[in-house]
Amino acid sequence: GAVVSQHPSRVICKSGTSVKIECRSLDFQATTMFWYRQFPKQSLMLMATSNEGSKATYEQGVEKDKFLINHASLTLSTLTVTSAHPEDSSFYICSARNPIAGVEDTQYFGPGTRLTVL
Amino acid sequence: QKEVEQDPGPLSVPEGAIVSLNCTYSNSAFQYFMWYRQYSRKGPELLMYTYSSGNKEDGRFTAQVDKSSKYISLFIRDSQPSDSATYLCAMAYTNTGNQFYFGTGTSLTVIP
Numbered sequence: 001g002a003v004v005s006q007h008p009s010r011v012i013c014k015s016g017t018s019v020k021i022e023c024r025s026l027d028f029q030a031t032t033m034f035w036y037r038q039f040p041k042q043s044l045m046l047m048a049t050s051n052e053g054s055k056a057t058y059e060q061g062v063e064k065d066k067f068l069i070n071h072a073s074l075t076l077s078t079l080t081v082t083s084a085h086p087e088d089s090s091f092y093i094c095s096a097r098n099p100i101a102g103v104e105d106t107q108y109f110g111p112g113t114r115l116t117v118l
Numbered sequence: 119q120k121e122v123e124q125d126p127g128p129l130s131v132p133e134g135a136i137v138s139l140n141c142t143y144s145n146s147a148f149q150y151f152m153w154y155r156q157y158s159r160k161g162p163e164l165l166m167y168t169y170s171s172g173n174k175e176d177g178r179f180t181a182q183v184d185k186s187s188k189y190i191s192l193f194i195r196d197s198q199p200s201d202s203a204t205y206l207c208a209m210a211y212t213n214t215g216n217q218f219y220f221g222t223g224t225s226l227t228v229i230p
Contacts, residue, residue, distance in 0.1 A: 006161070041126075043222040044162070044208060093161050106152060106210075107218060109161035 002098045003027050006110035013084055014118055021079045021113045023094030029074035030096035034107060035067070038091040050077045084117045091115075121145055124207055124221025133230050137194040141207035141221045144188065148209040148219070151183050153192045156204045156223065165205075166192065197228045 003026040013019050023033055032051050036044040048069050050056040056069035066088075068080040077096075081088055091114050095107040124141045131137055139153075150169055154162035167180040168174045168190075175180045180193040190209075194201055204223040211217075 004161075041225075043220045046217065049217070091159070095161075106150070106164065106167055108164060109154070111161040112159070113157065 001023065002108040004030075004096050004108050004110040004111050006094055008113060009111060010114045010116075012116045012118065015085050016083055017031045017082055018080055018082045019115060021092055021094075021115075023077045023079070023096070023110050025075045025096040025098070025108075028096075028098045030077075031074065032097040033071055033077040034095045034097075035069060035077075035079050035112065036093045038093060038112075042092075044093065047079075081115065084115070089115055089117045090092065121177060121219045122207060122209055122221045125224055128220050128225040130227045130229060131197055131215070133197060133199060133228055135197050135228075137197050137201070137226060137228075139192040139194075139205050139207075139224050139226070141190050141209075142188055143190075143209055143219075146185070146188065147211050149212065150210040151190050152208040152210075152218070153179075153181055154206040154208060155201075156206060158203075162206055199228045199230050202227045 005024045005040045007022045026046040034049055035047045036049055038044050042114055046059050048056045048058045050069050052071045052074050058064050066082055071077040089113050093112040095109045122143045122160050124170045153166040155165050156162040168183050171183045178195045182191040204225050206223045207221040208218040
């Protein structure tokens with residue numbers, strides 16, 4: 001249990017285009033999902049916390065209008081990188097909270113999406 | 119000062135060795151401690167989850183938490199080449215699944 005998927009796993013796009021990344025909890029309902037960014041040889045940097053049915057909470061320094069997050073259902077959250085630029089190239093990872101009773105209430109991570117902006 | 123400190127390594131050990139990975143932290147309010155394993159270009163995978171102080175064992179892995187010293191460890195016995203990965207420690211104030219504080223990760227290579 002507690003499987004999280006991401007799609008696509010890799011995307012290459014031109015500068016100025018928008019890219020949508022999907023995060024799905026496959027076998028549980030996730031009231032809260034998280035979006036992280038990870039640069040090479042660095043740790044995870046939390047970008048935003050997404051609660052189903054409400055607006056995402058962004059970390060300081062993360063542009064809300066650039067990184068649009070939608071958490072429309074208990075199993076799906078999307079991150080859209082709008083007008084992507086080369087500096088947005090990174091590894092984007094989502095995680096989902098699994099609060100099922102009897103299971104450790106912690107975050108389970110997706111496999112990540114590697115974004116390359118040319 | 120960072121909330122969580124972790125030596126980035128890299129750490130190289132021969133197959134079969136015992137590996138010790140460590141993190142220190144500054145905030146005594148942390149109560150939940152996790153270790154994740156991350157293979158290259160993959161998402162982190164939960165290895166161990168512990169609450170408060172003490173030891174927890176799962177197969178070849180043992181997690182230790184010493185809250186008095188603000189120090190946590192992950193031991194890997196009989197290390198295998200497949201253990202080669204980056205190991206991230208993470209901490210949280212509560213178990214609500216909200217904000218985690220991550221270490222920078224330690225890169226481990228187990229040499230056959």
